[in-house]
Amino acid sequence: MLSSASKYAINAVLYLAVESSEDKKIGAKEVAEAIGVPTPFLAKLLQNLAKKNVISSLKGPKGGFFLSEENKSLKLISVVEHIDGLSKFEECVLGLKNCSNDKPCPIHFSVQPFKNTMFDELSNNTIEAFAVKVRNGETFLHY
Amino acid sequence: MLSSASKYAINAVLYLAVESSEDKKIGAKEVAEAIGVPTPFLAKLLQNLAKKNVISSLKGPKGGFFLSEENKSLKLISVVEHIDGLSKFEECVLGLKNCSNDKPCPIHFSVQPFKNTMFDELSNNTIEAFAVKVRNGETFLHY
DNA sequence: ATATTTTAAGACCTTTTTATCTTTTATTAA
DNA sequence: TTAATAAAAGATAAAAAGGTCTTAAAATAT
Ligand code: FES
Ligand code: FES
Numbered sequence: 001m002l003s004s005a006s007k008y009a010i011n012a013v014l015y016l017a018v019e020s021s022e023d024k025k026i027g028a029k030e031v032a033e034a035i036g037v038p039t040p041f042l043a044k045l046l047q048n049l050a051k052k053n054v055i056s057s058l059k060g061p062k063g064g065f066f067l068s069e070e071n072k073s074l075k076l077i078s079v080v081e082h083i084d085g086l087s088k089f090e091e092c093v094l095g096l097k098n099c100s101n102d103k104p105c106p107i108h109f110s111v112q113p114f115k116n117t118m119f120d121e122l123s124n125n126t127i128e129a130f131a132v133k134v135r136n137g138e139t140f141l142h143y
Numbered sequence: 144m145l146s147s148a149s150k151y152a153i154n155a156v157l158y159l160a161v162e163s164s165e166d167k168k169i170g171a172k173e174v175a176e177a178i179g180v181p182t183p184f185l186a187k188l189l190q191n192l193a194k195k196n197v198i199s200s201l202k203g204p205k206g207g208f209f210l211s212e213e214n215k216s217l218k219l220i221s222v223v224e225h226i227d228g229l230s231k232f233e234e235c236v237l238g239l240k241n242c243s244n245d246k247p248c249p250i251h252f253s254v255q256p257f258k259n260t261m262f263d264e265l266s267n268n269t270i271e272a273f274a275v276k277v278r279n280g281e282t283f284l285h286y
Numbered sequence: 287a288t289a290t291t292t293t294a295a296g297a298c299c300t301t302t303t304t305a306t307c308t309t310t311t312a313t314t315a316a
Numbered sequence: 317t318t319a320a321t322a323a324a325a326g327a328t329a330a331a332a333a334g335g336t337c338t339t340a341a342a343a344t345a346t
Contacts, residue, residue, distance in 0.1 A: 060343025121253030203313025
């Protein structure tokens with residue numbers, strides 16, 4: 001459904017949204033251990049997201065990863081977008097050339113509406129919005 | 144979303160449902176060229192599906208792959224099931240231990256409807272039912 | 287200034303997925 | 317019964333995804 005890379009990244013970004021701030025930066029190791037994913041692999045993902053300004057980072061003592069207010073106002077889809085790209089949401093599920101209602105593949109009408117809904121949910125809601133629900137105890141990050 | 148293997152297999156099985164019969168078996172090469180996927184790779188997939196009785200095959204001249212009436216009455220999900228397995232539809236999209244409405248991950252409610260509906264559509268409709276729509280010109284297999 | 291901390295960068299390894307090729311076996315038709 | 321045909325089986329190879337490690341660079345505190 002999503003690549004492991006995207007899964008780890010969404011988890012990590014939401015962890016940072018809940019736990020970190022400009023004053024409380026968090027190291028890659030701490031994030032990885034908290035969400036239970038391989039540390040060096042996650043570190044790479046966080047570096048990529050930082051380079052693309054989806055999250056923020058600072059080197060040195062007291063440094064680490066964190067989310068600025070600007071970062072938190074990004075839509076959650078931007079995490080997936082910068083790691084997997086959006087092709088998954090654009091292409092035909094069966095790999096046909098164009099996905100459209102005009103020339104639909106056999107499972108187009110079974111799948112397309114929900115593909116779109118999933119994409120819209122991730123595209124319309126900010127990282128902060130998802131984090132709020134975690135803070136409220138409506139949804140959960142770890143086990 | 145689905146693996147290439149599953150995509151190819153669904154395409155091929157529906158092609159066979161539309162084009163083949165006990166009297167008109169079709170070689171792996173012809174199927175692969177018709178749906179535009181790599182021949183030897185598809186041949187392996189068809190062999191696997193035949194071994195698992197999702198499709199039928201016969202060796203020798205006039206041999207090839209085809210769908211028996213019994214095959215056609217299988218649900219389309221069985222193609223995916225025998226190639227990718229069903230874990231994709233059962234597991235939490237973010238990889239959390241259990242996917243449930245009780246302890247939902249942050250994107251559970253955004254994604255779960257898509258996962259479930261897609262699974263239900265493929266689980267409730269037979270291969271023949273999808274093939275009928277292709278024959279009627281309601282949906283399409285190639286480009 | 288210097289030592290320390292932590293990200294950044296990039297090389298490297300492993301596993302899984304995708305793809306190909308060759309040999310064997312079963313079936314049919316002549 | 318022999319030649320031709322096409323799947324079955326299995327070995328192999330290439331590419332992508334997943335994961336690790338080492339070194340460099342930046343920031344901080346002493
Ligand atoms: S045409 Fe296949 S999903 Fe739209
Ligand atoms: S808990 Fe994550 S999708 Fe259900």
